[in-house]
Amino acid sequence: MEKKFTLIIDLDRCVGCMACMVACKVVNDIDPGVEFNKVYKVGPEGTFPDCDMFFFPKQCMHCEEPLCAKVCPSHATYQTEEGVVLVDHNKCFGCSYCIWACPYDARTFNKKKGMVEKCVLCLPLVLKGEKPECVKTCLGNCRIFGDINDPNSEVSKYYAEHSDRAMQIHPKIGTKPSVIYFKPRKGASKLWKSNIR
Amino acid sequence: MEIQYPLVISTVAQRLSLGMYVISFFCINMWSIEINLPLVAIISLGFYLMGILASSAHLGRPERLVNSFANPRSHLTQEAILSPLAGFFLFLVAINGFNFSIIGLGFLPTIHLGSLKLPVEILAAFFCILFCLSTGLVYQLFARPAWKTRMVSINFFISFLAVGSAGAYALANLTGVQGLQNLFILCFALQLLNVLADLYYTVYVSRLSYGVAVNVFSAEFAGLYKTWVVTGGVIPAILFCLAAFYGISIWALLVSSIIVSLIAWQAFFFRSGKHIKFFPQYKQDLKTIF
Numbered sequence: 274m275e276k277k278f279t280l281i282i283d284l285d286r287c288v289g290c291m292a293c294m295v296a297c298k299v300v301n302d303i304d305p306g307v308e309f310n311k312v313y314k315v316g317p318e319g320t321f322p323d324c325d326m327f328f329f330p331k332q333c334m335h336c337e338e339p340l341c342a343k344v345c346p347s348h349a350t351y352q353t354e355e356g357v358v359l360v361d362h363n364k365c366f367g368c369s370y371c372i373w374a375c376p377y378d379a380r381t382f383n384k385k386k387g388m389v390e391k392c393v394l395c396l397p398l399v400l401k402g403e404k405p406e407c408v409k410t411c412l413g414n415c416r417i418f419g420d421i422n423d424p425n426s427e428v429s430k431y432y433a434e435h436s437d438r439a440m441q442i443h444p445k446i447g448t449k450p451s452v453i454y455f456k457p458r459k460g461a462s463k464l465w466k467s468n469i470r
Numbered sequence: 471m472e473i474q475y476p477l478v479i480s481t482v483a484q485r486l487s488l489g490m491y492v493i494s495f496f497c498i499n500m501w502s503i504e505i506n507l508p509l510v511a512i513i514s515l516g517f518y519l520m521g522i523l524a525s526s527a528h529l530g531r532p533e534r535l536v537n538s539f540a541n542p543r544s545h546l547t548q549e550a551i552l553s554p555l556a557g558f559f560l561f562l563v564a565i566n567g568f569n570f571s572i573i574g575l576g577f578l579p580t581i582h583l584g585s586l587k588l589p590v591e592i593l594a595a596f597f598c599i600l601f602c603l604s605t606g607l608v609y610q611l612f613a614r615p616a617w618k619t620r621m622v623s624i625n626f627f628i629s630f631l632a633v634g635s636a637g638a639y640a641l642a643n644l645t646g647v648q649g650l651q652n653l654f655i656l657c658f659a660l661q662l663l664n665v666l667a668d669l670y671y672t673v674y675v676s677r678l679s680y681g682v683a684v685n686v687f688s689a690e691f692a693g694l695y696k697t698w699v700v701t702g703g704v705i706p707a708i709l710f711c712l713a714a715f716y717g718i719s720i721w722a723l724l725v726s727s728i729i730v731s732l733i734a735w736q737a738f739f740f741r742s743g744k745h746i747k748f749f750p751q752y753k754q755d756l757k758t759i760f
Contacts, residue, residue, distance in 0.1 A: 308709050340613055346546035347537035367530015369474075370546050376613035387530025447576055447611060 277429050278394060279421035280408070282330055283435070283455040286415035289314060289328035293407035293416065300395065300406040305380045309333070309392040311408055327457045330415075332407075333358060333379040333392035334442065334450030341371035341380065349389075356451055357394045365389055376446050389455045473740040480525035482633070482732045483603060486596035487517030489558060489634015490641065493656070495595045497638065501652045505642050507591065511564035513641065518557060528718050545607040552601040559594035566590070567607075576741075602630040609739075615682040616742040618676045625667045631662035632657075633732050640725035658710050661728060668735060674740050682745040686738075694738040702731025 286315075289312055290463070297303065297310040310332040317326035325384035339358045342350040349364035350371055365388040372380045373391060380391045397416075408416040419428035432439065438455040494510040497503040526532045538550040566587060570578040583590055586737040595671045606626030635657040642650055672695075675684035686695040710719040 289553050311601065325656065344542040344544050344546065344611075346539070346550065349537070350542045364537050364540070365531070365536075366534035368546060369528070369530075370544070370608070373743070374611050376746060385531070389530075390639070404493075451511050 275422065276420045276449060277422045278335070278355045278357060278399065279419065279432075280394070280452045281417040281428055281431055281455060282452060283417070283431075284327055284329065284436075284457040285332060285438070285455060286413040287312070287328040288413045288415075290412050292410045292412055293330060294447065296410035299391070300398075301393065303390070304383055304385050307383050307390050309381075315404075317455040325441060330407075331377065331379070332452065333394075334377050334448065335392075335459070336453045337449035337451065338447060339425045340376065340446075340448055341376045344370050344374040346370065355399075357396050357399075358391075359393055360389055360391060362388055369416070369439065376443050377450075386434070392435070420427075472744075473737050474528050475737075476524045476528035478733055478735060478736040478740065480523075480528075480699050481736055482729060483517045483521030483524065483625075484605065485602060485732065486632040486633050486637050486729060486744065487514040487521065487555065489630045489632075490514055490517075490637035491634070491636040492595045492598050493631065493634040493653075494641070495591055497642075497653050497656075498536075500752055501649075502654060503642065503649060505638065506645060508566050508568055509645065510638070510641060511594070512568075515560050515564055516659055518560065522557075535629065539666060544672065545604055545612055549601065549604040549608055550630050552597060552604055556594070556597040556601045559597055560591060563592045563594050570732040580596050603629060606630075609743075611743075614743040614746055615678045617744070619671075621667070621671045621674060622739075624669055625664075628660070628664050629732055629735070630665045632660040633728055635660045636725045636728045640721045643719065643721040657724075658714075661710075662700075663707050668698070668702070684742045684745075691738060691741060694741065697734035698709045698738060700731075701727045706731075717728075 291312045294308075294310050301309060310330065313331060313399060314327040315327050317330050331420045335356060335358045337356060339350065339352065342352060342358060344431050346368065347362045347364045347366055349366075350358065352358050355360060359401050367382065367387045367389065369382050369389060372378075372382060380389050382388075386391075395403075395407075399405060405416075408418040414466055415426050417431045419426035421428055421432065423429060432453070435455055438458070440454050441450050441455055442454065491507075491510055491514040494507060495506045498505055498507060526535060529535065539547055541547045565581050566583045567580060569580060570576060604625065606623030609617055609626065610620065610622040635653065638690070639650065639653050639657045642653060672686055673683075676686065677683065684691060686692065706724060709720055709724045710726070712720065735753065
């Protein structure tokens with residue numbers, strides 16, 4: 274069976290330390306104003322002790338059916354065999370159409386380079402057998418990465434164990450994200466009013 | 471996502487130019503109005519090229535523009551393919567019988583398309599319409615709630631006809647063409663239709679779900695929306711009434727007002743598309759998640 278890289282983000286474990294954001298910036302040498310990975314705070318909502326809050330890390334979902342690749346007029350956005358969605362910087366001419374088409378707001382226009390950039394899932398590291406830097410750095414171990422098609426991988430086992438909490442963002446759109454979120458076990462019932470900032 | 475002002479300018483210029491040609495062509499063949507079609511084509515080409523230049527200004531790497539032809543499934547590629555075709559046939563219409571000595575190129579012979587004249591004019595109109603349809607489809611995106619409706623491309627096409635008719639009416643007046651009653655009525659009807667379509671879209675975006683619904687009277691949208699109401703509705707209504715009941719035709723103000731309204735609308739449209747639906751902002755998401 275083909276490899277299919279999957280990233281699980283367990284919202285129950287995220288402590289909002291933002292180490293993943295920093296690690297991502299350092300490893301990928303990201304220019305100021307460009308964000309591959311961002312952690313949002315949702316809440317707090319309510320009054321103690323009846324209050325809720327959690328953190329929500331967001332990045333490219335590396336969709337199986339990526340809308341960004343579909344609309345890209347230059348074929349700069351493409352998928353690797355492992356399902357990682359990348360941008361070919363030799364082809365991108367900075368039209369930003371993929372930014373409009375992404376339902377997850379996961380892409381940034383780099384004004385300095387004149388092209389669009391996004392999370393690359395640290396593919397150079399992954400191909401060497403390592404994990405993405407955000408996964409290695411995560412203090413709460415909320416990020417679990419691996420080949421979901423390998424039943425012995427950590428990610429497959431974790432998924433099987435906690436699949437009742439698994440969810441994809443906007444499944445109705447049909448992009449089939451490779452990043453799977455696990456719902457927090459408590460709280461958030463009042464947070465629908467809170468905007469993510 | 472910011473308002474892309476180069477794209478606002480380019481789409482307005484392209485709608486004005488191509489719409490003006492299509493409406494002029496229609497009026498000539500439908501009502502035998504004596505509009506000078508090569509002159510319309512020349513002016514259209516000017517605005518059209520201005521639109522293309524403005525459009526390329528928003529690109530990060532305009533020198534790689536040729537890459538935009540690579541994916542025929544993308545509406546942006548379709549637009550890129552149609553763009554030179556519309557321009558080429560407009561150019562052929564423009565040079566038909568054109569006296570090049572006017573622009574100091576008297577050494578060039580006057581070109582007459584002869585029997586090819588009508589097919590070329592039809593092809594120009596055809597590609598102008600196709601180009602505008604493809605541009606409308608570019609903005610009809612599934613990911614953005616405010617743009618996830620067919621009304622996006624329908625509105626785009628109606629505004630193309632409306633601003634085109636206003637442009638054709640202004641140009642016909644400017645060149646002293648007589649017998650413009652039908653064109654005046656067409657211009658009025660299309661602008662009315664344009665306003666109604668935009669109002670329908672306003673209702674659509676106001677009914678979107680929590681966090682993405684657009685309140686046109688909020689500080690974020692009010693300025694642009696009020697500008698659109700005044701320049702797209704109020705001023706044209708007054709000018710149409712003055713022309714219809716008192717015979718006072720202020721065509722320059724009319725076309726200017728409609729162009730400004732289109733700019734305001736396009737900027738409003740960009741801003742309304744900025745908001746995307748995102749976990750866990752919404753009641754219905756939480757119902758399915760928690």
